[in-house]
Amino acid sequence: MRPVAPFLAACFMAAVMTTTLKPEQALAAEGGSADVEVVRTPGGLEAYLIHAPAVPFLSMAFDFEGGGALDPEGKEGLAYMVSGLLDEGAGDLDSEAFRTELEDRSIRLSFDATKDGFAGSLKTLTEERGRAFELLRLAVTQPRFDEEPVGRIRSQILSSLDRQLEDPQYVASESWFATAFQGHPYARTTQGTPASIEAITVDDMRGFVGRRLAQGNLRIGVAGDITAAELAPLLDATFGALPEEAAPVEVANVEPMPGGTTVIRKNLPQSVVMFGHGAVARHDPDYYAAYVANYILGGGGFSSRLMEEIREKRGLAYSVYSYLYPLDHASLWIGGTGTENARVSQSIEILRREVARMAAGEVTQEELDNAKTYLTGSFPLRLTSNDEIARMLVGMQTAKLGPNFLKERNGFIEAVDLDDLKRVAERVFSADRLHVVVVGNPPDLEG
Amino acid sequence: MRETVLGIGTAALILGASQAAHAGMFNPETFTLENGMKVVVIPNRRAPVVSHWVWYNVGSADSPLGQSGIAHFLEHLMFKGTDTIPPGEFSRRIARNGGNDNAFTSNDFTAYFQNIARDRLEMVMEMEADRMTNLRLRDEDVLPERDVVLEERSQRVDNDPGARLGEALDNAQFMHHPYRLPIIGWRHEMAQYDREKALAFYRDHYAPNNAVLIVAGDVDAAELRPLAERIYGSIPPRDLPPRTRVQEPPQEAARRVTLSDPRVRQPSMSRSYLAPSYSAGDTAQAYPLQVLAEVLGGGGTSRLYRELVVNQQLAVGVGAFYRPTALDLSSFRVYATPRPGVDLEAVEAAVDAEIRKVLAEGVTEDEVARARKRMSAASVYARDSLGTAARTLGTALTTGRTVEDVEAWPDRIRAVTAEQVNAAAKAVLVAGHSVTGLLLPSAPSEGASAQPEGEAPQTPPIGDRDQS
Numbered sequence: 001m002r003p004v005a006p007f008l009a010a011c012f013m014a015a016v017m018t019t020t021l022k023p024e025q026a027l028a029a030e031g032g033s034a035d036v037e038v039v040r041t042p043g044g045l046e047a048y049l050i051h052a053p054a055v056p057f058l059s060m061a062f063d064f065e066g067g068g069a070l071d072p073e074g075k076e077g078l079a080y081m082v083s084g085l086l087d088e089g090a091g092d093l094d095s096e097a098f099r100t101e102l103e104d105r106s107i108r109l110s111f112d113a114t115k116d117g118f119a120g121s122l123k124t125l126t127e128e129r130g131r132a133f134e135l136l137r138l139a140v141t142q143p144r145f146d147e148e149p150v151g152r153i154r155s156q157i158l159s160s161l162d163r164q165l166e167d168p169q170y171v172a173s174e175s176w177f178a179t180a181f182q183g184h185p186y187a188r189t190t191q192g193t194p195a196s197i198e199a200i201t202v203d204d205m206r207g208f209v210g211r212r213l214a215q216g217n218l219r220i221g222v223a224g225d226i227t228a229a230e231l232a233p234l235l236d237a238t239f240g241a242l243p244e245e246a247a248p249v250e251v252a253n254v255e256p257m258p259g260g261t262t263v264i265r266k267n268l269p270q271s272v273v274m275f276g277h278g279a280v281a282r283h284d285p286d287y288y289a290a291y292v293a294n295y296i297l298g299g300g301g302f303s304s305r306l307m308e309e310i311r312e313k314r315g316l317a318y319s320v321y322s323y324l325y326p327l328d329h330a331s332l333w334i335g336g337t338g339t340e341n342a343r344v345s346q347s348i349e350i351l352r353r354e355v356a357r358m359a360a361g362e363v364t365q366e367e368l369d370n371a372k373t374y375l376t377g378s379f380p381l382r383l384t385s386n387d388e389i390a391r392m393l394v395g396m397q398t399a400k401l402g403p404n405f406l407k408e409r410n411g412f413i414e415a416v417d418l419d420d421l422k423r424v425a426e427r428v429f430s431a432d433r434l435h436v437v438v439v440g441n442p443p444d445l446e447g
Numbered sequence: 448m449r450e451t452v453l454g455i456g457t458a459a460l461i462l463g464a465s466q467a468a469h470a471g472m473f474n475p476e477t478f479t480l481e482n483g484m485k486v487v488v489i490p491n492r493r494a495p496v497v498s499h500w501v502w503y504n505v506g507s508a509d510s511p512l513g514q515s516g517i518a519h520f521l522e523h524l525m526f527k528g529t530d531t532i533p534p535g536e537f538s539r540r541i542a543r544n545g546g547n548d549n550a551f552t553s554n555d556f557t558a559y560f561q562n563i564a565r566d567r568l569e570m571v572m573e574m575e576a577d578r579m580t581n582l583r584l585r586d587e588d589v590l591p592e593r594d595v596v597l598e599e600r601s602q603r604v605d606n607d608p609g610a611r612l613g614e615a616l617d618n619a620q621f622m623h624h625p626y627r628l629p630i631i632g633w634r635h636e637m638a639q640y641d642r643e644k645a646l647a648f649y650r651d652h653y654a655p656n657n658a659v660l661i662v663a664g665d666v667d668a669a670e671l672r673p674l675a676e677r678i679y680g681s682i683p684p685r686d687l688p689p690r691t692r693v694q695e696p697p698q699e700a701a702r703r704v705t706l707s708d709p710r711v712r713q714p715s716m717s718r719s720y721l722a723p724s725y726s727a728g729d730t731a732q733a734y735p736l737q738v739l740a741e742v743l744g745g746g747g748t749s750r751l752y753r754e755l756v757v758n759q760q761l762a763v764g765v766g767a768f769y770r771p772t773a774l775d776l777s778s779f780r781v782y783a784t785p786r787p788g789v790d791l792e793a794v795e796a797a798v799d800a801e802i803r804k805v806l807a808e809g810v811t812e813d814e815v816a817r818a819r820k821r822m823s824a825a826s827v828y829a830r831d832s833l834g835t836a837a838r839t840l841g842t843a844l845t846t847g848r849t850v851e852d853v854e855a856w857p858d859r860i861r862a863v864t865a866e867q868v869n870a871a872a873k874a875v876l877v878a879g880h881s882v883t884g885l886l887l888p889s890a891p892s893e894g895a896s897a898q899p900e901g902e903a904p905q906t907p908p909i910g911d912r913d914q915s
Contacts, residue, residue, distance in 0.1 A: 317598050
């Protein structure tokens with residue numbers, strides 16, 4: 001939710017994983033031998049903590065269940081707009097005073113909304129810890145929603161929507177969800193539409209805060225320079241004034257619409273493609289086999305079949321990727337690529353062929369072994385930043401994986417055998433069910 | 448959801464291994480091999496992993512005339528095999544060993560890295576050393592890769608009006624120096640890449656005496672040195688071509704570049720001023736200019752944000768951006784996006800008024816003190832990550848700086864005074880050294896062949912191809 005700076009030069013990389021969504025990889029992040037402490041506060045809150053005192057700061061991530069999918073009809077973007085305003089004035093501090101204090105103390109506080117949750121992050125130097133939690137308490141319990149910041153944030157969202165409506169990646173992603181989940185809240189955009197953003201009132205936002213920010217639907221992950229004994233009272237002081245329980249999350253479980261190709265005509269040199277279909281739930285016993293299958297098919301960077309066939313052999317794309325995306329009420333396998341208009345149908349043809357090959361269970365022991373050594377070996381690699389660890393500790397709670405997940409996870413991968421892999425590949429993947437959205441100007445595609 | 452300013456705290460970051468909690472930097476260990484290859488080790492025992500990098504002192508600004516982007520193309524081809532490793536096998540072998548790898552190219556450097564368990568360090572060193580000298584290229588690998596980089600150009604630039612304007616802006620800011628060229632290259636020159644051009648560039652520039660080895664993570668110099676001496680130290684040095692780049696003449700005419708595109712719904716403006724870097728021009732200004740960028744555009748309490756976004760309600764986003772790391776000159780930039788319904792002219796006038804105000808009245812000691820404090824704190828956060836340490840040191844060592852410079856960054860920022868910031872502002876914010884870029888909507892017309900796209904890339908790309 002940050003407008004971006006135009007015209008910034010960037011380095012160019014051999015390969016870039018474009019992430020338009022926050023997939024499950026966020027929670028399969030860290031590994032290694034770090035010990036997760038379950039912190040239970042006197043007030044009844046629970047948090048996962050990894051104590052890492054080497055650098056004098058901490059990262060905290062937290063998530064309240066229930067996000068953009070709960071936005072009322074015509075008020076799409078409500079959760080998202082609230083996420084932009086909680087750090088714009090609270091308690092006795094107006095927007096300027098609040099922002100000044102955050103910046104002068106180098107406290108990084110931000111909020112974000114996803115389809116399923118309302119997330120936040122707090123990062124603070126040890127020396128500013130007390131005030132950092134105090135400011136967070138004000139933000140979640142006494143947000144002000146003053147006229148100036150409300151108008152400003154509203155205009156920022158409108159401006160950013162304006163820009164995104166011409167961003168082929170955004171258009172492809174939004175269109176995919178709109179068509180795959182027609183009639184379901186997942187079809188609607190988390191960031192809202194110009195009309196819905198205009199329609200949102202301060203009362204709507206106060207209502208959201210009152211309904212959604214509670215203790216019962218809150219998950220907390222902390223990594224860095226703080227002990228359990230120091231953290232517990234801070235958590236009670238910060239979140240203790242919130243209501244016990246949030247309003248119930250009333251979102252139906254849903255399967256994405258199978259099949260079909262949608263072409264959205266845009267005068268672009270390169271067609272942007274998004275594809276996907278239903279998959280397996282995070283708690284499904286077949287999840288890890290599906291995870292391995294995805295690695296082999298499209299998740300494995302330079303080592304995936306899609307990368308080999310579409311990029312390496314034929315030079316059809318710079319980027320092609322896929323991932324499992326388990327939402328709270330639907331399970332997806334999705335991915336994307338981009339190819340010049342004249343050749344994009346060739347990329348889609350190869351994609352379908354490779355999906356069909358996986359769906360037929362055509363996978364070898366060698367591919368399974370290679371996937372395992374990568375997936376298990378790379379797991380500890382990301383145990384190198386407090387931010388990532390904190391996010392992952394929240395993800396572990398969201399997905400109900402338990403505090404020992406970091407130690408158990410590689411065992412789940414190792415347990416996948418070739419029969420599992422074939423069976424699950426046949427169950428999960430299907431070229432016929434593949435739903436494809438193309439944004440661009442392909443000469444030989446209709447839909 | 449606030450406009451973030453990239454590059455000030457980020458590009459300039461120092462970071463280090465997060466082992467000691469003392470407030471200093473991370474104390475990397477350094478040595479040089481007999482063949483001239485520099486080595487930097489940043490011990491960090493947090494996890495049993497290492498981040499292994501080789502940086503070459505060659506980048507897009509070293510491309511021969513007519514071969515813009517060839518450095519980046521070669522970076523892609525470095526994955527296409529050697530005498531002993533088949534095409535594409537490099538990354539697959541890293542992955543089979545539980546590692547991630549990637550590479551990237553900038554104006555002044557090309558960097559290759561692998562993140563992997565510490566017990567595989569020797570293996571990745573062997574592989575990286577192998578492709579330093581034994582690259583083998585076949586047309587059947589080179590030609591599809593040429594299509595790949597053309598698709599990359601489409602994805603990053605041609606599909607995006609903001610990125611296309613950015614190319615025009617760079618091209619106008621540098622009238623003569625090769626920084627005017629896009630890192631990825633001009634399309635018509637990319638289409639002419641071939642095996643011979645890539646190999647000639649490789650033979651000229653890829654040698655141990657033109658490279659820096661950086662290893663961060665669960666290793667120290669005593670452990671690394673014997674490996675480095677055996678694996679990299681056995682590669683003979685080569686005569687390197689002199690790194691002569693044409694230099695920028697004095698600039699005196701303010702320039703404007705305008706791109707109108709039917710796919711632009713959200714106009715924006717950007718102003719770029721030719722500026723010194725750590726290594727070129729009046730280098731003493733590099734630190735004050737970082738503080739100036741922070742005071743002008745460094746977040747929600749910066750001058751531009753308070754004035755244009757909050758008080759006057761003319762803009763939705765503003766920022767200031769200065770990257771001090773360059774072998775030659777750099778640029779200082781400010782940008783703004785108007786609120787829906789506000790004319791771009793009004794926003795540009797307000798930006799100009801803020802710049803005039805800085806020049807006439809100066810920034811205050813209090814503003815500078817606040818900026819200094821925020822920037823030093825950013826250096827603490829940066830010490831948390833393995834990759835950032837290696838990236839910062841690699842960037843420094845390939846753009847004319849030393850490890851000591853990186854280590855001293857917080858102290859040097861803390862020493863900046865308001866007087867220095869004001870002097871740097873007066874020296875740099877000169878209309879005759881500037882380019883103003885305007886991104887405008889245009890009514891779609893019959894036959895208008897706009898090559899479009901919507902959104903500027905948010906940050907330098909993160910090549911995270913790791914999906915687990």
